[in-house]
Amino acid sequence: MPINKTLFSSFRWQIVLTYLLIIVVGFTITNISVLDILGTYMINGKKETYRLYANWIAQVISYDYASGDPDILAGIGYDIQDFGEEIFNKERESTRILVLNKNGVVDYDSYNIIRGPDSLLKQNLAKDFPEVNLVLSGESVEPRELYIKPQNSNESMLVLYTYAPIQHERYGIIGMVIISTSLSGIEQTLNEVKAKLGTYSIVVAIAIIITSYLASGFITRPIKELTDVIRKTSQGHLDQRVKIRGSREFRQLGEAFNMMSEKLENLDRARNEFVSNASHELKTPLSAIKVLTESLLHMELDDPLVYNEFLNDINSEIDRLNTIINDLLTLVKIDTEEEQLVREPVELVKLVNDTLKGLQILAQQKHITMEAYHDDELIVLGDPVKLQQVISNIVDNAIKYTPDGGRVTVEVYEYSGNAVVKVSDTGIGIPAKDLPHIFDRFFRVDKARSRATGGTGLGLSIAHKIVLMHGGNIRVASEEGKGSIFYIELPLK
Numbered sequence: 001m002p003i004n005k006t007l008f009s010s011f012r013w014q015i016v017l018t019y020l021l022i023i024v025v026g027f028t029i030t031n032i033s034v035l036d037i038l039g040t041y042m043i044n045g046k047k048e049t050y051r052l053y054a055n056w057i058a059q060v061i062s063y064d065y066a067s068g069d070p071d072i073l074a075g076i077g078y079d080i081q082d083f084g085e086e087i088f089n090k091e092r093e094s095t096r097i098l099v100l101n102k103n104g105v106v107d108y109d110s111y112n113i114i115r116g117p118d119s120l121l122k123q124n125l126a127k128d129f130p131e132v133n134l135v136l137s138g139e140s141v142e143p144r145e146l147y148i149k150p151q152n153s154n155e156s157m158l159v160l161y162t163y164a165p166i167q168h169e170r171y172g173i174i175g176m177v178i179i180s181t182s183l184s185g186i187e188q189t190l191n192e193v194k195a196k197l198g199t200y201s202i203v204v205a206i207a208i209i210i211t212s213y214l215a216s217g218f219i220t221r222p223i224k225e226l227t228d229v230i231r232k233t234s235q236g237h238l239d240q241r242v243k244i245r246g247s248r249e250f251r252q253l254g255e256a257f258n259m260m261s262e263k264l265e266n267l268d269r270a271r272n273e274f275v276s277n278a279s280h281e282l283k284t285p286l287s288a289i290k291v292l293t294e295s296l297l298h299m300e301l302d303d304p305l306v307y308n309e310f311l312n313d314i315n316s317e318i319d320r321l322n323t324i325i326n327d328l329l330t331l332v333k334i335d336t337e338e339e340q341l342v343r344e345p346v347e348l349v350k351l352v353n354d355t356l357k358g359l360q361i362l363a364q365q366k367h368i369t370m371e372a373y374h375d376d377e378l379i380v381l382g383d384p385v386k387l388q389q390v391i392s393n394i395v396d397n398a399i400k401y402t403p404d405g406g407r408v409t410v411e412v413y414e415y416s417g418n419a420v421v422k423v424s425d426t427g428i429g430i431p432a433k434d435l436p437h438i439f440d441r442f443f444r445v446d447k448a449r450s451r452a453t454g455g456t457g458l459g460l461s462i463a464h465k466i467v468l469m470h471g472g473n474i475r476v477a478s479e480e481g482k483g484s485i486f487y488i489e490l491p492l493k
């Protein structure tokens with residue numbers, strides 16, 4: 001049945017069943033040992049008592065039994081019967097006393113008078129009972145308990161046999177006494193104890209099932225909560241958090257989960273922001289194109305120079321669209337290509353010099369002095385095209401955000417196992433509050449001015465991503481109005 005399967009496969013029931021199993025095994029072992037110890041203790045007590053009885057009877061009848069006088073001998077039969085009654089009165093257990101002669105033949109049987117037909121009188125017991133010979137030959141034989149089945153009953157009963165030799169000063173061992181007594185009292189006590197233990201065990205087991213079921217609720221509650229929250233999260237509710245409680249492991253699990261869902265939420269927010277930023281950036285040039293085109297359509301002039309001017313504007317807006325889309329594609333490509341980064345030895349100094357050559361014209365246009373200093377050749381492992389893009393982006397910024405007549409310095413050197421490209425400028429600098437966001441996508445300090453210079457705010461985030469992919473780091477130090485320094489650190493080969 002699937003219902004039962006799911007019920008008992010739940011963690012909660014597994015805990016309950018485990019407890020129950022432990023309890024059942026524990027109780028079984030305890031109950032068996034308690035019964036065994038108690039039984040042995042009670043039987044040993046009886047053995048001691050009956051040994052004394054047997055010795056006492058043997059001693060009392062010793063002289064009469066040795067006398068050989070028929071009158072005296074006849075009296076022993078009555079004595080035995082009296083002894084039997086006396087013991088019965090004390091012990092409340094039916095007791096049979098036998099007196100055997102030195103050949104093992106029964107001379108007296110206390111049951112002879114009470115129950116004639118069962119009598120063992122004149123039977124030789126030495127043949128059937130090895131103890132008889134042992135006792136008669138002077139060895140001491142321990143009392144012994146046996147389960148026997150009486151002729152008129154199906155249930156076996158526990159019987160104790162006790163032996164004592166009849167000693168005579170002159171004749172030595174002249175016979176023996178055997179007392180057999182039922183241990184039904186002990187059996188009954190043991191059965192009562194067994195029944196009580198059984199009842200207690202069942203009561204305790206039920207109590208354990210109930211308490212462990214309730215207690216397991218506390219254990220499994222955090223799991224249930226977590227499951228509910230995960231389900232909600234997977235349905236798109238990323239703001240879900242679990243309550244941190246329960247055992248240390250559950251608290252750690254909860255903390256890990258909350259951390260993960262916070263990351264997920266941030267990621268989701270970043271993605272939404274990215275999409276909305278990207279759309280916004282694309283909308284600006286598109287709106288400009290729309291306005292320019294509509295003006296052209298509604299103009300009744302036919303001066304080719306004016307047309308030309310409008311078309312030029314449209315053309316540059318299209319260029320801008322192109323740049324943004326290319327940057328976006330680069331970012332997306334970097335995200336997806338992360339695992340399969342090209343790793344070849346790159347001569348960093350050469351790469352930097354080549355890049356600077358390409359940017360020289362930009363610097364000259366703004367009368368910016370560009371200087372380069374470098375150590376000996378430094379080799380890093382990586383993708384030369386991507387690394388060139390990093391240096392180009394940073395140096396391009398330095399030129400872009402430095403007023404005419406300024407200075408841009410590029411240094412390449414080795415520092416504690418890293419190759420460092422340091423790009424310093426004497427430009428406008430970056431306000432301290434903006435420094436933490438400088439590598440965010442679409443981030444620009446001064447939106448209006450950057451847009452005028454054609455920036456999309458993606459250059460640094462692309463550079464940052466590429467450097468991280470190479471196992472490196474990119475840092476910035478800047479002071480508003482004085483200039484900025486960018487450090488690109490790449491691990492040496």
Ligand SMILES: Nc1ncnc2c1ncn2[C@@H]1O[C@H](COP(=O)(O)OP(=O)(O)OP(=O)(O)O)[C@@H](O)[C@H]1O
Pocket residue numbers: 327393397398401402425427428429430438443444445446450454455456457458459460461483484
């Ligand atoms: N050297 C610098 N001096 C001053 N401000 C800088 C410097 N480099 C970057 N910035 C600031 O950081 C912002 C982000 O730079 P980033 O290169 O990402 O974008 P961008 O230059 O505006 O556009 P593009 O995507 O074309 O590079 C810039 O808009 C600028 O405000």
Ligand SMILES: [Mg+2]
Pocket residue numbers: 393396397455459460
């Ligand atoms: Mg830039």
